[in-house]
Amino acid sequence: MAEQKKDLVLDIKDLVIHYETDDGVVEAVNGIDIQLEHGKTLGLVGETGSGKTTTALSILRLVPDPPGVIKSGSIKLDGKDVLNLPVAELEAIRGNLVSMIFQDPMTSLNPVLTVGEQIAEVIALHENISEKEAQTKAGDMLEVVGIPRERYGEYPHQFSGGMKQRVVIAMALACNPKLLLADEPTTALDVTIQAQVLETMKKLREQYGSAMIMITHDLGIIAEVCDEVSVVYAGQIVEHGTLEDIFESTMHPYTEGLFGSLPNIEERKARLQPITGLMPDPTNLPKGCCFAPRCKYCTENCAKSRPDKKWVSDTHYVRCSRYEEPGFQIERRGQ
Amino acid sequence: MEAAKINGAVQEGGAVKRRGQAGEIWRRLKKNKMAMAGLAVLVLLILVSIFADVLFDYNEIVIKQDTSIRLQGPSGAHWLGTDEFGRDILARLVHGSRVSLSVGVIAVSISLVIGGALGAIAGFYGGKTDNLIMRFIDILLAVPSLLLSITIVSALGPSIFNLMLAIGVSSVPSYARIVRASVLTVKDQEYVEAARCIGANNFEIIVSHIIPNCMAPIIVQVSLKVASAILSTSGLSFLGLGIKAPTPEWGAMLSGGRAYLRNAPHLTLFPGLAIIITILALNLLGDGLRDALDPKLKK
């Protein structure tokens, strides 16, 4: 079983995060568990607002506070209890043990500092080397991500979107982190650039041996880079398994819905089957299964209580009450 | 036909949204303790100025001189003391709030309307219009405000409104600049393009999209400028451009007490405090409003 995994780089247990605003309490993360081994890649899939980014930020303890409050749970990063670490140690971990690539490369670089400076900064912070060496190493990193080191002294506005994201990647990998958090790293880029950037990331991650959490709503990317997949809905992991588990033996109706909204190039006859309805209001989540209102398999039972994890194999679990009923299976399985 | 309908629908929607927004802003504002304190003080001041006649009779107390009790400090009979003519300072402060508050508000409104319009036009149309208006603003900025005030007041004759006009005109440039800058940042935004696509004309765009987006810097500026407007009446009345005596007005009281600052400090202290409290309240409210208006800033 998952709990027995050894040598975990990341171990999140029952994480609950709320945003307590004037307008009400947003239940962003509702009991997420993540176990990730060294060197492995986990994909977090889900719609916008499902709590993926919040989860990733909590690993860095960067959930904006106020209003964000980590209500319960624990996060162990390479054995360190992130939630109870003194700030100084936390700062020592960020960018070093774990680093993050953000969604929008346009805004995630400081416009008034040169790209070189921004890379050198993280190196100088975490490695005990001189300013000069840090600069040299920052130049190396630029080359690693495919940018000539001559551009060290240029400012972000002089770079294209894809180039910026490469800079961000260089910055994230500069200190050889054990865990890389990639929050939709390619969403803001156009398709050809996406592929290049993704390729770079994949290559480098393997080269550096970092574990990675890839946050995306693009199943294609998941298929390309991930070892394991967690499907997130309304702050909960509704289905988790290896890449094969999820792609080949899809269990959850929501996962099915995600596949259904992908255009299928081989079968052009098949119409897109978008998931109907909208995500529930996070300030007012339904009592039962959060997906129930949108679920075509929904029964009266579903609205009564939140479904628990149901392990279907060593690597695969699903949260869906219908699996209490023997013989239930979703349409995709039937095909 | 079709376009008009859509347009109408949009406007309707806009109105609904705006009403909703006002409620939302108020709800956010209520949470801000400092802003509410400011609002409370302002409401109190406005009430005091409205009921000034009930509190103190104008002819019998406010302008009643009695030189036998001049320059007396605070006492039971005169809570804030008496001025150089033996008039009750509290009564004069209460009645003075009428003039001072309206001078502040009207002077600022004048400069906001003129400056805002100039700035919006300059920013919106750009090019030659912009250049022409902004050079004019530069020129206006270089003319000493005192010279402007003297000329306006003297040319139009000494009256409260002309005084307000004089004070207002001298701060036109700063509003023009702020509004222009805001317009420049807003006018190429997608939602403005969108509004244009559905057939909104320039005026509608300025009113419903650009102006609301300039609110934050304008509110900050307005709340500070009301302060300087009230203070500048004191400077102007020192030059003989103020409110006609014996009408009480805070600025004039402040400057009138200047000669007695050492020997009878209460003559300046209390009008000074009145001005300080008003300005504080106004600015706290202004800050709160700014935060409440800016959805990005919400907690």
Add this chain to the structure above:
Amino acid sequence: MSKYIVKRLIMLIPVLIGVTFLVYFILSMSPGDTATMIAGEGAEAETIEAIRKEYGLDQPVIAQYGKYMWNLLRGDMGRSYLTKRDVFTTIAGAFPNTAKLAFWSILVAVAIALPIGIISATRQYSMVDNVGMVAALLGVATPNFWLGLMLIILFSLKLGWLPSGGMNGWQSYIMPAITLGTGDAALITRMTRSSMLEVVRQDYIRTARAKGVPEKAVIRKHALKNALIPVVTVIGLQFGGLLGGATLTETIFAWPGVGRLLVDSIKSKDTPMVLGGVIMLTITFSVINLLVDILYAFIDPRIKAQYR
């Protein structure tokens, strides 16, 4: 860049012409007969007429203006109607006094405003924030002459630490600089606060934190520089304002600055002196604006790119 500066300076010329023209006509329209004002209190009609002739005030205004501009073009700003002294020399004598005071005042303002603004922004809605903002506002709400005289009474009369006025040694700068600086601090504080609040919400601040940059360095290195742009604008505007002279404060502290000079000149309809002052003000404002814009370029590389 230098092309840009030259362009900006050339744009100054029409503004200067406009300003002098406007001021000349405002002065000629403003009440009070110039010759009478020059002649002084109680002068007789004969004297006034003699002066009118001597100063060419019997000519049409447009002719007077033309003559003034012609002389100006040749570098002659004329002589004061009132004291007959050379306008340029007089202004050049007073301006450094004002500039020195303006420099220290803006320094006081910035020294008050930046820390309060930054702390307020990093601890929005906290007690520190509220107290800081109220304190900053007190500065602007307190009438300058009142604060000035209170300072004099306390530090000169009661304690005997500082000279009561005049421009004599570094001690004499302290009180006027505080009086002016506290007045200007409020706007800078608020601008710093709101600008910081805007900047700390930006993605690149989160990036910096994610990199493990310590919080203090995040504020100092990443946030502040970005937040400074609107703040620098305000500081520039206020510094420009201070360079125009602060009449009341100069009066209280017996400071020989341009504020008093200008107000006295306006009151006595000393046209050449007023025009000289206005020309000085215009040039000062423009140069300050230009400096601010150049400073932007140093702060923000994106802006620098536009100055080609």
Add this chain to the structure above:
Amino acid sequence: MRRQGMKRGLAAILAAAMVLGGCGGGQSAGGSGGGQQAAGGGSQTEAGGTAGGVADSVITLGDGVDIKHMDPQETDDIYSMFLLKHLYNKLFKLGENNEILCDLAESYDVEDELTYHIVLRQGVKFHDGSEMKASDVKFTLERAKEKAGTKVNAKYIDSVTINGDYDLTIKTTDPYPSLLYFLSGESMSIVSEAVVTAAEANGGIYEEQPVGTGPFKFVEWMPNDHWTIERFDDYFGDTPMASSITCRVIPEASARVIALETGEIDVALNVGAVEAANVEANSDLVLETGISPAVSYLGLNTQKGALADQRVRQAVAYGVNKQEIVDTILEGRGEVANSFMGKTIPGWNESLEAYPRDVEKAKALLAEAGYGDGLKLELFINGDQNNRSAQLIQAQLSEVGIDVEISMYEWGALTEAVKAGKHDMFIMGWANRSGDPDYSMSPLFHSSSIGSNNSSFIADDKLDEMIITAKTDMDNERRMQEYKDIQTYLKELSPWVPLYYSMSTAGRRADLEGFEFSAATGNYAGNCHYNK
């Protein structure tokens, strides 16, 4: 105390002057050198033992307003005149009681109505080392005829004839009894022909490096900050006690007094009524006061509306409570003005009595004139102090049934409005610094002055005739009586309500000696010094 000392000194000098031939004419009191040197002389003998310490007195003064000019013939303001008094000498000067004393003139005699023969003092040096001669005097007087400010009076000078280096004759165009007073004014300070001619060559001006014959020479002037002068060692009179005098401009009266209290300045000039109390309250300081030659008045427009009626004007005069104004505006530091000219001016009518405050009488007069049910009048003013007076008058006249509306103007606007006759009433002051009574009459009440300073627009044939007669009467005694009669007649006409004579004030450190305070003729600081 000080005056007695001066008189004793005077007697000594007087004896010396007699030997030299005397400063003739009818002015028997005209001892050369005058009071100031005498007083200085007294102190100097006292200080003789510690001469070194005294000789180096560096004195700092503070005044409210900066000087405008250092060219005497351009000067018309009291602040510049104060400086000029230290830099220059005139042919004559005024004594404490407005008597004519010789200064650069050694003696003079009036040969006929139009001819004045003047003998100059010999050995007088200008600050540049050259000697002052009759040619310089002639140059100065002729220069005065050209200059706008001095022209009005100097036009009566027909010719100046040099009879020798130290001897000249002045002829006037008409009988002009004011001539000696005019020549005693600071604006008639004698300048050096050589220096002025050199400075004014090529369109230059003579202002920036003034050269006089006075006890002090010019060092520097920093506008709006200070001026400094230092002792002129070749001064023809007694060496001044102060070696250097700096006068700082401290515009705010309270700051000026504070500077005096902290010892930053030794003398605070013109401290004003309110701040005078702070000087008095400090035992380290002494307040000098004296009635100034100025009169403050409420001017009435005799050609507009109700005020054209003499009864209404008198009603206003009865309605105004002058004593309350003195008590309030001047903090009691002044006197109710009984007449239309300063009480220090020769010819002032001391027996005239101001209209007493009498509400009933005022009401009766108004009713008689047909304004029994009220009257509305506009009062034009400028400045803080007059604004206060106006508010008092407003309250006082409201009891009489006159509704006063106060319109405050900036100075330029006020003079223009008042000259144009847009006003009903206005408040102004008139300072006669010439010492000659005509300067208190012709400019203000002669019909030819309407449009300049006759802002009450009084045009009365009898009055005009009286003024002209007095102006040209060479018999001094008769002339003075004529002025007294004019004042009596003016009271009846009531073109003004004279309000008050204010006090000139100055504060000084109590241990400072030798400061010569004179409200009438201007202060002299040349002999200021501290004993040890």
